[in-house]
Amino acid sequence: MAQPMPADNPFLNFPYGPVRMECDANDLIVEGEIPKEISGSLYRNGPNQRFAPRGDYHLFAGDGMIHAFHINNGRVDYRNRWVKTAKWNVEDREGRNLINPMNPFDCDPDYSDFIFTDKDGLANTALVWHAGRLLALEEGHPPYEIDPVTLDSIGSWNYRGKLQTAMTAHPKVDPATGEMLFFAYMASGPFAADVAVHKVDKEGRLTESLMIPTPYPAMVHDFVITENYIVVPVMPITGSLDRAMEGKPPFAWEPDKGVHVGVIARHGGTADDVRWIEMDTSFVFHFMNGFDQGDVITIDCCLFDHAPLFPTADGSETDEARPFLTRLSIDLNDANARVSQTDVGKIESEFPICDPRFACRSYRHGWYTSLDGTLPSTLPNSSHFYNVIGRIDHQTGNTDHYSFGQSLPSEPLFVPKHKETEEGDGYILTVVTHFDTRVSSLCILDALNLAQGPIAQAYLSHYVPSGFHGLWRQAS
Numbered sequence: 001m002a003q004p005m006p007a008d009n010p011f012l013n014f015p016y017g018p019v020r021m022e023c024d025a026n027d028l029i030v031e032g033e034i035p036k037e038i039s040g041s042l043y044r045n046g047p048n049q050r051f052a053p054r055g056d057y058h059l060f061a062g063d064g065m066i067h068a069f070h071i072n073n074g075r076v077d078y079r080n081r082w083v084k085t086a087k088w089n090v091e092d093r094e095g096r097n098l099i100n101p102m103n104p105f106d107c108d109p110d111y112s113d114f115i116f117t118d119k120d121g122l123a124n125t126a127l128v129w130h131a132g133r134l135l136a137l138e139e140g141h142p143p144y145e146i147d148p149v150t151l152d153s154i155g156s157w158n159y160r161g162k163l164q165t166a167m168t169a170h171p172k173v174d175p176a177t178g179e180m181l182f183f184a185y186m187a188s189g190p191f192a193a194d195v196a197v198h199k200v201d202k203e204g205r206l207t208e209s210l211m212i213p214t215p216y217p218a219m220v221h222d223f224v225i226t227e228n229y230i231v232v233p234v235m236p237i238t239g240s241l242d243r244a245m246e247g248k249p250p251f252a253w254e255p256d257k258g259v260h261v262g263v264i265a266r267h268g269g270t271a272d273d274v275r276w277i278e279m280d281t282s283f284v285f286h287f288m289n290g291f292d293q294g295d296v297i298t299i300d301c302c303l304f305d306h307a308p309l310f311p312t313a314d315g316s317e318t319d320e321a322r323p324f325l326t327r328l329s330i331d332l333n334d335a336n337a338r339v340s341q342t343d344v345g346k347i348e349s350e351f352p353i354c355d356p357r358f359a360c361r362s363y364r365h366g367w368y369t370s371l372d373g374t375l376p377s378t379l380p381n382s383s384h385f386y387n388v389i390g391r392i393d394h395q396t397g398n399t400d401h402y403s404f405g406q407s408l409p410s411e412p413l414f415v416p417k418h419k420e421t422e423e424g425d426g427y428i429l430t431v432v433t434h435f436d437t438r439v440s441s442l443c444i445l446d447a448l449n450l451a452q453g454p455i456a457q458a459y460l461s462h463y464v465p466s467g468f469h470g471l472w473r474q475a476s
């Protein structure tokens, strides 16, 4: 019989805790009117632990579940499905949790080598739609293909045998060329000091792979591409097998290792050409956008002064970590260049995005989640949940925001009103979890007028666990 989730782990309880069902909910009740030009599917991905964990549970270790909101002509149909990975299947057969994906020394003895050979991973972090395939992503493994309508699990996808590494949860698609670039950290093996960078053309063919040694084995969550450069930030969440064998954290915050930002020419650059540029100690999960002008690279991101969610190397907890919107600049003309940092409006923020039609290029608008301090958090080292969606206009410095009060919005996603409209002329879609009713709704806002509040909301009768990332797939 399935065991209850531990009541003392906030990541296994509302609003993070798993829902225990897969379901279809057609023709959701809509408050307001969904603009008819919105036609396509919004997907969410996040950890949705199937069975009570056998030992320690980390938020990143839950089984992936995909939630889809298919929108057409003002109507919304919903469906959710677990990603039926190899781990999901063996645990389904045994009816209990066997594998701790974050720690090879915390698995059922019969599955002690499972995570060293597993190709599926958890598929629990993000999604990308590229060259006709919907891929569920989790940075430690290759992508996992999902049927975009039924959400059926198709299987691990390795670009016809060409992809020999994992894929980041944050691949970048260049809107001008359709090319997708991505990377993998610890690429040549567990805890290896390297990253692989891969390119896939708009037809879905893997065309180039570079293997790049890094200053130390690091967990790298996101990266940046511009028209002419690839930027890989090596920030000191380090990985160590020796540490894991001593019973200490396999992944830990080690600020003394420093920050090293690798810059590679996007066209024709080789592993030998990487330039490592140092930066003050800090940590970034997510980048908003980046662009180059001449030999100066500009990057916007949500910058922490230290990494959240990870202990130090001796296992002690770190203090509360808060991310602020920050502009980074790298002048490649300067032989002694360091990455410079400028605050952008002192905005505490996470899950930054841009209008994807303006990715990799000079741009104006960015959106993010933020907080107004009215929704108390249930998490350690976190005083309040992020209950605000905001926008920064980089051209004027003005901001615009909407607070959901006692409700928690997911990462915003931008949907243009029409293919050719001006930058920012569209809608922000977010899945909002309401703390009073414990249900979620798909919420639609005017992207350039967030403050006016929701244009429409489509309500579920259950909640979508607060996961990581989502995707908008425009109907063809």
Ligand SMILES: [Fe+2]
Residues within 6 Å of the ligand: 169, 170, 221, 285, 286, 468, 469
């Ligand atoms: Fe992420």
